[in-house]
Amino acid sequence: MSVTASSTNAPAPAAGQAAPDPRARGVVRLLPPAERHLVSRFSYGITPELARRVRAAGGAARWFEQQLSPGSVRDPQADAVAGWFPSLRRGPAELWRRQVQDVEGGWEVMEDYARWLLVRRTRTRRPVLEMMTELWENLLHVPASGDEQFTHRVDYGATIRRHALGRYDELLVAAITHPAMLIHLDAAESTKEHPNENLGRELLELHTVGVGQYTEDDVRDSARILTGWSVDLWESWRPEYHREEHHVGRVRVKGFVDANRSDDGRAVTRRYLRYLAHHPQTARRVAQRLAVKFVGDRPPASLVDRLARVYLEHDTAIKPVLRALVASSAFARSAGAKVRDPGEDVVATYRVLGKSISRPPSGEARGRSAAEAILWQASSIGTSPYAWPAPDGQPIDSASWSSPSRLLASMRFHLDLAGGWWPDVAVGHREPRQWLPRPEVRFDDLVDHVSRLVLHRPASDRLVEACSRATGVGRRERVDAEHPLVQWMFPTFLAVFLDSPAHLSR
Structure with missing residues (x-):
C-alpha cells in the first residue's frame, strides 16, 4: 500500500506548547472545508489553537493575508528555540576552529541546525513564512553538510528567510553571491584564468531557466561573470571580492549581453542575475x-x-x-492532493498529539530528548532538513514520498510517538484519559471527538469502523478512564488517525 492523498487533510495542535486539555473545550469547532483546505495547505497542520487564530483573524482568507506580512505576527516561542543550540550563533571562523581542534564537528552543528528547524516548525505562528523559506532553501539548495560550507550555512538560511516573501530577483542575488553558495559550488576559488563552471551551470539549470534552455557557451560566460566573488578559506572565513580575478570582456548568456569592462564585476553580476530572474x-x-x-x-x-x-x-x-x-x-479543487514529506509528517504529528518539546538537557539524557530525537525520526522516514546531497534539493512532489516503504516508516513513527515510548525526556505528553471529552463516552462519539482534534473534521463511518477493527471495541461500547482502550490500547487507537490519508496529506 502506498501513501496516497485523498480529500481529507491533516492537522495539528497548539503552536509551541502542549494542546489544552480536550475536555475543557467541549465540542471542537471546525473551520469550513474551504478554509480548512487553505490553512492546511499553508501550515504544518491545523490544531484547535490555530483554528481559533484563524477565526480571530476574520477567517482563512484574512489569516492568509496576515501571514504574508509575517512581521505583524509575533512568534516568540519559535524564535526562542535558537538559544537551545549555541553553535548556531557562532561565527564562521570560530566554527571552523572548533572543528579542526576536534571540539565540535561541522556535521554536529548542522544536525543541530536541522533540529532547530524542525522544532521551530512545531511552534511557529508564521507557517507561511516557514513553508516559503523551506521551499526556496530547497530550490537554491546548499546541503547542510560539507566540510567548508557549513561555516556559513546558518546565515544562508537566515538570508533566504529574509527574502522568502519578497522578490525573487533580490532573493536570487542574495543567494548566489552568499559565501555558502560560493563555497558549495566552487565559485569561491574560481579565477579568470580557470573559471569554475559549477555555479554558473547550476544557476541556469536549477535556479533560473531550467534544463535544456542554455548552451555550453552560456555556461562559460555565466562562470566568467561570477569570477571575483570569493571567501577566505584559510583564516577569517569572511566573504571577499578579488577584482584581479574577475574576467573582463564582453559576455553573452542567452539574451543578456554586457561589455563587462570593469574589473569590479559585482555590478555586472547583479545585472545578470536580475536579468535571469525576469526571464520568461x-x-x-x-x-x-x-x-x-x-x-x-x-x-x-x-x-x-x-x-x-x-x-x-x-x-x-x-x-x-x-x-x-x-x-x-x-x-x-486540490484539497488533499499533496502528500506530506518526512519533515512535514513529523512536525504535524508532534503538533497533533500535543507534544510539547523543551530545551534538551546536557549529558546522556540528551539522546532521549524530543529535540534530539525529532531529527532521527524525520531521517527514519526519508530525509531530514537540507540533508539532500545533490544540488537539486529535496523533491517537493507527492510521488517521491508515496512509496510503501515510506508509509511503513511513517506508521512505525506514528505508533512510537502515540505511545510516548521514545523520546521520553524534555517532552510533554497528553495522557490517554485526557483525550476523553467526558468521564464516560460512547466509542463512536470518542472517535468523532479525536477526529476533530487530530484531523480537524468529523469522523466518517469508515474511520469509526477502522478504529473499531484496530482495537476490538464496538461502536456503541461505553469507554471511561478504566476501559482497556484507555488503559493499554490507546497508542493503537491514535495510530489509526495518524496513519489515515487525512493525516498523511495536507
Missing part, C-alpha cells in the same frame, strides 16, 4: 514550483501560465503570485 523561462519555473508545492504534481498549464504572468507583471514579487494561486479554481 524563469517565471514559468518559479510558477511551476509554487503550483507543484501548493496544488499538485501536475498542475494545469493554464494555472502555471497565469502565475508566470503575475510574477513578471509584479517585478518578480512572490506575494501576488501566492494570492493568485490561492484564488484559482485549481487550488480549490
Whole structure:
C-alpha cells in the first residue's frame, strides 16, 4: 500500500506548547472545508489553537493575508528555540576552529541546525513564512553538510528567510553571491584564468531557466561573470571580492549581453542575475514550483501560465503570485492532493498529539530528548532538513514520498510517538484519559471527538469502523478512564488517525 492523498487533510495542535486539555473545550469547532483546505495547505497542520487564530483573524482568507506580512505576527516561542543550540550563533571562523581542534564537528552543528528547524516548525505562528523559506532553501539548495560550507550555512538560511516573501530577483542575488553558495559550488576559488563552471551551470539549470534552455557557451560566460566573488578559506572565513580575478570582456548568456569592462564585476553580476530572474523561462519555473508545492504534481498549464504572468507583471514579487494561486479554481479543487514529506509528517504529528518539546538537557539524557530525537525520526522516514546531497534539493512532489516503504516508516513513527515510548525526556505528553471529552463516552462519539482534534473534521463511518477493527471495541461500547482502550490500547487507537490519508496529506 502506498501513501496516497485523498480529500481529507491533516492537522495539528497548539503552536509551541502542549494542546489544552480536550475536555475543557467541549465540542471542537471546525473551520469550513474551504478554509480548512487553505490553512492546511499553508501550515504544518491545523490544531484547535490555530483554528481559533484563524477565526480571530476574520477567517482563512484574512489569516492568509496576515501571514504574508509575517512581521505583524509575533512568534516568540519559535524564535526562542535558537538559544537551545549555541553553535548556531557562532561565527564562521570560530566554527571552523572548533572543528579542526576536534571540539565540535561541522556535521554536529548542522544536525543541530536541522533540529532547530524542525522544532521551530512545531511552534511557529508564521507557517507561511516557514513553508516559503523551506521551499526556496530547497530550490537554491546548499546541503547542510560539507566540510567548508557549513561555516556559513546558518546565515544562508537566515538570508533566504529574509527574502522568502519578497522578490525573487533580490532573493536570487542574495543567494548566489552568499559565501555558502560560493563555497558549495566552487565559485569561491574560481579565477579568470580557470573559471569554475559549477555555479554558473547550476544557476541556469536549477535556479533560473531550467534544463535544456542554455548552451555550453552560456555556461562559460555565466562562470566568467561570477569570477571575483570569493571567501577566505584559510583564516577569517569572511566573504571577499578579488577584482584581479574577475574576467573582463564582453559576455553573452542567452539574451543578456554586457561589455563587462570593469574589473569590479559585482555590478555586472547583479545585472545578470536580475536579468535571469525576469526571464520568461524563469517565471514559468518559479510558477511551476509554487503550483507543484501548493496544488499538485501536475498542475494545469493554464494555472502555471497565469502565475508566470503575475510574477513578471509584479517585478518578480512572490506575494501576488501566492494570492493568485490561492484564488484559482485549481487550488480549490486540490484539497488533499499533496502528500506530506518526512519533515512535514513529523512536525504535524508532534503538533497533533500535543507534544510539547523543551530545551534538551546536557549529558546522556540528551539522546532521549524530543529535540534530539525529532531529527532521527524525520531521517527514519526519508530525509531530514537540507540533508539532500545533490544540488537539486529535496523533491517537493507527492510521488517521491508515496512509496510503501515510506508509509511503513511513517506508521512505525506514528505508533512510537502515540505511545510516548521514545523520546521520553524534555517532552510533554497528553495522557490517554485526557483525550476523553467526558468521564464516560460512547466509542463512536470518542472517535468523532479525536477526529476533530487530530484531523480537524468529523469522523466518517469508515474511520469509526477502522478504529473499531484496530482495537476490538464496538461502536456503541461505553469507554471511561478504566476501559482497556484507555488503559493499554490507546497508542493503537491514535495510530489509526495518524496513519489515515487525512493525516498523511495536507
